[in-house]
Amino acid sequence: MQSFSDAYSIDTQSDYQKVGGKAHHLSILSKIGGIHVPEWFPIPCQIMKAFCIENNLLTDIQYLNELAQDYQANESTIAILCRHIQEKIKQGTLNFQIAESILAKLKKIRNSEDDLVVVRSSGMIEDSTITSCAGLFDSILGLKTDEEVIDAIKSVWASGFNERVILQKSKFFSSLIDFEMGVVVQKFIQPKAAGVASTLVLENGFPAYEISANYGIGTSIVDGSIQPDTWRVDKKRGIILEQILGTKNEFHHFDQHEKLIVSKENQKDQEKFCLNRNEIKKVCEALRKIEDVYLKPIDVEFGIDPQGELYIFQTRALVENQSTTLLTIDRNETKSHVLLGEGNYAIPGVATGRLVYVESWSQLSSGQIKLTDQDILIAHLTTNVWTSYLDKVKGIITCEGSP
Template sequence: MTVCPTAVPFGSLAADLHPNVGGKCASLGTMSQAGLPVPPGFAVTTQVFVDAKDASGSREQIAEVVDAELDRLAVVTQDALERVAARAREVVMTWEIPQEHVTVIRGMYADLCELSGVDDVPVAVRSSSTAEDSPDASFAGEHDTYLWVCGIDEVLDKIRRCWASLYTARAIMYRHERGYDHTRVDMAVAVQKMVRPRAAGVAFTLDPTNGDRSGICIDAAWGFGESVVSGDVTPDNFLVDKVMWTINRRTISPKTHAHQLTEIDGAPHPVVSRVPVPEDQVHVPSLTDEEILAIARLARAAEKHYGCPQDIEWAVDDDLPAGEDAVLLQARPETVWSKRHHAVGAKTDALASIVDTLLNPLYAKRGSQPA
């Protein structure tokens, strides 16, 4: 008998299950229930991961492959790390999802197809580790995401591949450097209806160049946001004032490539591929001013809900009407500037104090400073 459900829709994901669904799924559930525009989906809990690992009998084998192997190395080279990571992933990919969990996941996916009105609805299958997106660490980009996954068999396969991404070289080294125990980190998985983005990217509810909380900084590019998150494209950049809602900075970058849906001969459905951007779009802003402000307001709403600066992923969905097409795909605490306290004795003035109170009313009421 399992200690928690196999899977839970984002819209009914209770707070007491957050430890079992990882940072990404917990955030999607919280945003959905707060009324923010989040594409529907469900969380596959860590119970499925744990049961599959236990049934495989390979728990000790993972510890031997990762911890013992790293401990034996006098120097952790990239080649040695890649070998350790590849061996660990091979072990995880031998795990089978227990049949009772498969039955529930099939039902959840069928419900999502019915809700969307599409057979084999395309979904994003996203890793959601129990250590990621916490206030003291961000594993953004350390684990795998699979886009435009169609059909339950593909969904089940990608769930296992998300589990295996706990043991990529970068994820292993991230945990190793920060002292996380490799054997005590579990993986949940988010299965979320895909958007068809005209543009996508990230936004910070502060200026990441200097920590100034008076602005919302937006990075944007054509197509799927993976090009921005991975650093494959230099994105357009916009800075929006949180009080006046003016666009105070705009930098339009040449965007020569994008991650777009591509038809493949003989393939049953499109795949997301890196493709050249048409010449007439390379130097064109990827967002209109109305879209910039809509994304900024969504980011600010997420920040108000969570009560701390946020790092969000967003998209402009071509399948939704104009004015309603900006959606949130993820929100996590900002982990660099938000942990830095204001310098003691820093020069202040009346205007700065007023703006700080406007932007941080909760802290003003409590008589304390934001972290």
């Protein structure tokens, strides 16, 4: 008979269907030259399914699956059942052979018994191209003992059965029973500064590197407890387009007892940026290398250790949206084109369309000229009375003007 450990080997290849979204992306990340990733290993999704079978959870999950077919009608019952399943998972027993295999791999990524590790979720619907599910699953940092790691793995599995996750699962999966969660066990890096970064500006899609960071570990940014320092960097020339000094009134770190501490930041450090220009350059270079592999916008979580080494903890392709492409232009590139006119801008942006010159407001009010949503207005002067005629145009070019 095939043994349990043979059937559910944790040496499985890092295939998306086997290890989930986060581990899949870490596998890609680890193969990119010049990118430093803390040592890690995946626990495949099948291990969770086997655990649920051994701990008699399938009947509860089957019932939850039936209720989730009409989530709104069964919301209160789902909430109760979710808490019940979560508790059974946390109190469940992990197969001895599997536990031993996990601990053997854990030993390989530690340089000493004092090294801390992180246990992260790696769900099938996590960090995909259609949904990120950011913040729905647990990640547990600063783990030291073998017992803490095993308990954290079960807690991460249990986080797959909170009500918000079930709602998301019901949208993307026909059966919750077919859903298993992978887990990532990763060596913990105690950074002097950490944050998140992306290859576009998230609020408007502008194609620049966007970096947000704070002192200490990145949880203060992820949980939104502070206003971080932010930089937006030109992707072609590496020039900082904008930098915003955050309040950074607190930072998170682990003390000598492996306890997460929230400390108040001193005023001197608050009044300066937590990353220097060389560190910003390192983050941008890492973003470029990763985006060159993905060929689409990505974001990362990163940390910089006390020696100045940049580590990328995780990455994902950003969820695609249906917004129109944002048009941009490089001022240096305009030098090779014929200059039609120049001036100061009130609102930055780029547009293409039909240029329509309007000499006076009466041409609009009389209907002599009718502007469309494909037009760019050119006028010597605009005033407030023009407003009702300008709400749909792509752009406005004036010497003087309101709005």
